[in-house]
Amino acid sequence: MQLLALTEGDDHVCYRYRVAPFAPALQKAGWQLHCEPLAKGAWARWRQLRRAGQADAVLLQRKLLPWWQLRALRRSAKTLVFDFDDAIFHRDSYHPKGIVNWQRMAHFWTTVYAADLVLAGNRYLYDQAAAFIGPERVRLVPTCVEPRKYPLAEHAADGVLKLVWIGQRSTMRSLYQMHEPLLAAAAAVRFDLHVISDVFPDLAGVRVRPMAWSETTETAQLAGADIGISWLPDDRWSRGKCGLKVLQYMAAGLPVVANRVGVHVEIIVDGVTGFLADTPEEWRAAVERLSNDAGLRASMGAAARRRVEDEYSVARWEKPFAEAIDALLQPKHDLTRRVGPASLRAPAHHV
Structure with missing residues (x-):
């Protein structure tokens, strides 16, 4: 059986972390995963969506298609999965x-309504989808990492403390929002801030060490640090974030300092795998405490790694992911139960 993933690209971060790692588990269940970037241009896109019906199931990732494209995909696809993070x-x-x-x-509503299965990256996203279509067709599958790819931080007792932030141009503003907390920490602790990205900030009073991002070097770069940091604005957009950078820090055995927003509160166990800190004073206290105790950094980092292995690893979620896809084609799955506008339903010969 073939599962066709329509994505923003096979090198896109969402596909690399949310779908591609589950290919071996899918293969064991009898599925061949094929990724195809969404075509550019209306005519090319329409032809692509019509051809999608050749697969046994189609996974549309993140993209909210225009109504006419969604209609074409829904009429073509035997089974439609929507994944978003x-x-x-x-x-x-x-x-x-x-x-x-x-x-x-409205585009989101029509998309989840048309899908046979919706995969949501966190509880907030799950609740949003389930509010429209009920929980029966929604599954919570968190963004996962492969801990075995991450060397563990050494946490040496000597040398300059190294904080690390990983991200890209689109998320750089969140790093600037940490400027005041970082200045407060810098007043108490001497540290370098490693920034792994494609663009680098100018943070007056904070020593920034730029590190060009590469898929082949990011894990070693993270493991070369002492503390991972993250910040999310306190708003509804940020509640949809799935915490990839925090999971990467933890996989590398780093304690994390982050504010109390969204998945930070779910992923980070305060005082065990890191510290939740909102005010400049809390950031200063958290960084200072970790700076003064390499043993604490090591123990928190080890606890962070274990938490990723237990709750956010590919090994933890590969079976539920494959079973959710496989269940769609089991005899007990009645595709005539699809709800939504009649124009978005599959034609009779696909039922």
Whole structure:
């Protein structure tokens, strides 16, 4: 059986972390995973969506298609899965028009309504989808990492403390929002801030060490640090974030300092795998405490690694992912139960 994944690209971060790692488990269940970037241009896209019906199931990742494209895909696909790991029904935190966008919400509603199965990356996203279509067709599958790919941080007692932030141009503003907390920490502790990215910040009073991001070097770069840091704006867009950078830090055996927003509160066990800190004073205290105790950094980092292995690893979620896909084609799965506008349902010969 063939599962066709329509994505933004086989090298896109969402596909690399949310679908591609499960290919071996899918293969054991009798599925061949094939990734195809969504075609550019209306005519090419329409032909692609019509051809999608050749696969046994289609996984559409993140993309909210225009109505006519969604209709073409729904009519073609024997079985349709929708996977998302962002609050795509909102604008982002920094959009000049604000976060709420009813047009995006309408596109989201029609997409989840058309799907046979929805895979949500966190509880907030799960609840948003289930509010429209009920929980029966929604599964929570967190973004996962493969801990075995990450060497463990050494946490040497001597030398300059190294904080690390990993991200890209689109998330750089969240690093600037940490400027004041980082300045507070810098007043108490001498540290370098390693920034692994494709663009680098100018943070007055904070010593930034730029590190060009590469898929082949990121794990070693993370393991070369002492503390991972993260910040999310306190808004509805950020509640849809799935915490990839935090999971990467923890997989590398780093304690994490982050604010109390969204999945930070779910992933980080305060005082065990890191510290949750909102104010500059809390950040200063957290960084200072970790700076003064390499043993504490090591023990928290080890606990962080175990938590990833137990709750957020590919090994933990590969079986549930494959079973969710496989169940769609079991005899007990009645595709005539699809709900939604009749024009979005599959034609009779696919039922």
